Amino acid sequence: MIDLIRNYWLYFLVGQYPQGPLGGLALTLLLGVAALGLALPLGVVLGLARTSSHRVIRWPVTALVYVVRGTPLLMVIFWAYFFLPAITGQQTSQFNTMLAALVLFNGAYLAEIVRAGIQGIPRGQSECARALGLGYWQSMRAVILPQALRNMLPSLVAQFVTTLKETSLGYIIGLSEVSFIAGQINAQVLTKPVAVYTILALTYFVLCFGLSRIVRLLEKRTQRSSVVMP
Amino acid sequence: MIEFRNVTKFYGSFRALDDVTETIARGEVVVICGPSGSGKSTLIRTINRLEPIDSGQILLDGEDIHRPGLDVDRFRSGIGFVFQQFNLFPHLSVLENCTLAPMKVRGLSEAAARERALALLERVGLAGKAQSYPAQLSGGQQQRVAIARALAMEPPLMLFDEPTSALDPEMVSEVLLVIRDLAHKGQTLVIVTHEMGFAREVADRIFFMDEGRILERASPEDFFERPQHPRARQFLSDLRSPFARSV
């Protein structure tokens, strides 16, 4: 196993960079951050739509969220793979395909987290904001969303961990994220599949477990500083 | 200033307000009291349209508050409302709580808003807590900030929905002092409260409500010494029982 690590560690971490596109663990992280970064605004928009009092906004978004959440991510990836080139008129890179699929998929999940966060803010807060004369958008931006997002932080980090695991499905469309690289290494070495895949598992474990610990810490901190209402 | 005309409101099949007709004059201090479920909170919440009504009219300075085309937010900004649960914004400092609405709704500059807010915090005795956060304040302090926050909009009318009911007994008087101060300055106040001693001292008129109707309206002296309606008498005698909290 030591030989394995010594020979392939760089390939595992960054793929063929700089002689080729970025790959490996670096790509996994990049994809994860980009996906969640873009999914979050989408999730906020969809979450707001889910809490809207106008049915004409609420129903289509609810339907969209249910459809996306009832479909396997792999299916969403295939949809993106086959139809993004048709929509954009050009060849879509594997990275962008994967990114689009992840943003849509996680946006739908985040919509539910945002919705729960908004509905978890006591009604008195929005009533008071409206009583002061703040309009709907003003109340949301100044009073409700800041509190909701703060409360949602542990869930958001947990969703980030899930997104990182989801990047592994890029394997299917040949994206050279870390699972694909592991497959490549195994194809070259052939005699040590257990070692290769154990290292892969350990890599994910360290990454995701570490982040989960941060979630735990954040949860403890938000509990301590929450407002105590009489 | 405020006029109710045959106002009725239902929650499902429960009649919360039953054909209420009444007038409150500018500069008057009115206290509304009555048993739980009598409709007092509902009535006060219809004034700034936090609760809709099912029939009847409510007029503010002669104009129907439900007329189409009314800018509800602007309308509400002209009425100060103090909640039982204070509802301070926990993610903002005390000062920011008081400057938020003047800046966002009235368009005041930050400097002007701060000046006004600090003056009001001084008036309620909490200028030193301007940079603190609501979680660091006691209940009584939070409610006083809530009053300052409502006053920051310089509303001609202030509504109080059981302002001291959520407070521990030792903090009730600090809040009542602030409200009394407002009354003496000639502000129009409508207060829903159980604090009868306070009502006696401060009110121009007392409304007694039960089952969605105003059953008695009288000066404090008349109300406490010579209650007319049997249910009002029952209410007062329950309050005076050895186990009651105030009066």
Next chain:
Amino acid sequence: MPIDLSIVLSWEFGQWLLRGFLLSIELTLVTLVLAFPLATFVALLRLAPWKLFRGLGFAYVEGIRNVPLLAHLMFWYFGATQLLPEGARAWLYEHDAETVCAIIALTLYTAAFMAEDVRSGIRSIPSAQLEAARALGFGYLRSMRLVVLPQAVRITVPPLISQTLSLWKNTSIATVIGTAELMYQAQRVETATFRGVETFAVTTVAYLTVSGIITLIGVLYQRRYPVRAA
């Protein structure tokens, strides 16, 4: 090319999809049957009075959950099979190694998540309940059986239904090791007919139908057995 469902639904290709669909269902059901007892066992480990047992339970849950399902599948199919003696391996490859490895990976993965739900369910019953039962004279096991577990079950079922939904969607990932479930068959059909839209539309509808049924069961259960505070 205009949309033409008839090719995809025709006897030959329709049969492929149907077989894939049935295998997906089979994977889900078999995994459920195996994972739930395992999950309960792990949950009890985590709640045991001995640190060693708690540690083992914790190691299992965190070790499995923080690694993506794809990596699990690759480990079992490409890695673990190589550890078997020659004869066993040959036998396995002849008898649907892909399905067996998929079931192993899915079972271990799903059980790790379910264990947490079961544990939360048991822990959410206030210890006062157990105390009250003991105060009435019931022994520990009888108290658990008569008072704590019945209440815990009601709380645990909704998250478990949610896990079943995830499991149903996760079966699609088994395609990477060649398991001939629905997603695999969909890819086969698409390659054979070049009708991506129709194939994936039918497949998506198939996934959504079962997702819808599972969600419906969840909603009905919560309506029939709402969680009431003690």
